[in-house]
Amino acid sequence: MTDGPLKILMLAPTPYFSDRGCHVRIYEEARAVMQMGQELRLVTYHIGRDMGEIPTERIISIPWYNKLTAGPSWHKPYLDILLLFKALKVARSFRPHLIHAHLHEGAFIGIFLKKLLRIPLLFDCQGSLTGEIIDHGFVRRGSLLERVFSSLERFINLGSDTIITSSTAAATALTTEWGVPDHLVTPLTDGVNTEDFAPGDRAAAKRSLGLPADRPVVVFLGLLNRYQGIDLLLEVMEILKGRGTRVHFLLMGFPDEKYRAMALERGLAGMITFTGRIDYSKAAEYLAAGDLAVSPKISLTEANGKLFNYMACSLPCLVFDTPVNREILGDAGVYARYGDPQDFADRLEEMLADQVGSESLGGRARERAVAEHSWQARGERLLKIYRQLAAQRS
Numbered sequence: 001m002t003d004g005p006l007k008i009l010m011l012a013p014t015p016y017f018s019d020r021g022c023h024v025r026i027y028e029e030a031r032a033v034m035q036m037g038q039e040l041r042l043v044t045y046h047i048g049r050d051m052g053e054i055p056t057e058r059i060i061s062i063p064w065y066n067k068l069t070a071g072p073s074w075h076k077p078y079l080d081i082l083l084l085f086k087a088l089k090v091a092r093s094f095r096p097h098l099i100h101a102h103l104h105e106g107a108f109i110g111i112f113l114k115k116l117l118r119i120p121l122l123f124d125c126q127g128s129l130t131g132e133i134i135d136h137g138f139v140r141r142g143s144l145l146e147r148v149f150s151s152l153e154r155f156i157n158l159g160s161d162t163i164i165t166s167s168t169a170a171a172t173a174l175t176t177e178w179g180v181p182d183h184l185v186t187p188l189t190d191g192v193n194t195e196d197f198a199p200g201d202r203a204a205a206k207r208s209l210g211l212p213a214d215r216p217v218v219v220f221l222g223l224l225n226r227y228q229g230i231d232l233l234l235e236v237m238e239i240l241k242g243r244g245t246r247v248h249f250l251l252m253g254f255p256d257e258k259y260r261a262m263a264l265e266r267g268l269a270g271m272i273t274f275t276g277r278i279d280y281s282k283a284a285e286y287l288a289a290g291d292l293a294v295s296p297k298i299s300l301t302e303a304n305g306k307l308f309n310y311m312a313c314s315l316p317c318l319v320f321d322t323p324v325n326r327e328i329l330g331d332a333g334v335y336a337r338y339g340d341p342q343d344f345a346d347r348l349e350e351m352l353a354d355q356v357g358s359e360s361l362g363g364r365a366r367e368r369a370v371a372e373h374s375w376q377a378r379g380e381r382l383l384k385i386y387r388q389l390a391a392q393r394s
Helices: 021-035 076-094 103-117 129-135 144-159 168-176 202-209 230-243 257-265 280-287 306-312 323-332 341-353 355-372 375-393
Strands: 007-012 039-044 056-058 098-102 121-125 162-165 185-187 217-221 248-252 272-276 292-295 317-320 333-336
Touching (some): 021 098, 039 076, 098 375, 162 375, 168 323, 280 306, 306 323
Parallel strands (some): 039 056, 292 317, 317 333
16 A cells, blocks of 8 residues: 555645645645645635645635634634534545644644544644744733643644654754654755746846836745734834935735835835735746845744745845744855844845845855755655555554
């Protein structure tokens, strides 16, 4: 059984596909293993859009729930119950060899499914559940709810048969903070399709987007919220505006209404172009307009998948100095002091002033993306983990 094609039941308790990092990982992992001859069924929420070649099953329509952005919601418990029953129905006809569950909610559902179906569970961990709900302001640190979610997170972590993580830092946290045995945890960082994401015609991209041709363009691609560092990025822009720095920002992502209003209130609207939500298939075209890219993400519990796309497009990258960012970029990035908008502005000005150095940095980033971060290599490692799990079942 483990030598032939495997059947994978993939759980995605999220409005897949919604053009954001978590969903990119789900899509690219599914596509990679299917391209290697495996069979897969993806079970997800009722909203989002299907992505071509990935067979997708959805729960019944819930008319009042249409949230596409990341973050916790009190609606999710009943959505996840519906997901459990939908997955069980799909499994009865599909007869999978194993479960691949994304996010803690998916792994929680997977724990019940694996007992019913008598198959192993792989948990795809993209960060800490408790850390995420605190980052999103859903619960307060030190509160009773935090302790409840912490206990739930421990139950999920210890109830999975094996765990892959989107960073080495997350793997270390699982073993040192949550007590998961080392041999059950494997880091499997995000990757990038270096054929789809590649350097483009910068001048043409700027023209097509109506961006100023007489100043460098700094790009950001991702969700627009506080834990992605957008509030800090506006502070950086205020600092640069005060210094008279000639620069323009292209902010690609959603939800953008709040930040459009904040930019207008702070007198920054003239130096920012907001695009709103960007279709994943067009992301490389938009990134081509950038002279450099930024990710001021402040969450210490999550991966930072946008960096792989920046790197593949040969964009020099400025980030805060965190273990996750160091693991991805290595010496192909520039690092500002964590959470410090003043230092971030200083580093950004230095990069803008050193065009030759920045272009060299972008070239190194592209080389690193091609050599170390392809989705094909990630898929081969994932398939090996699948086969090990299937062999244990046998």
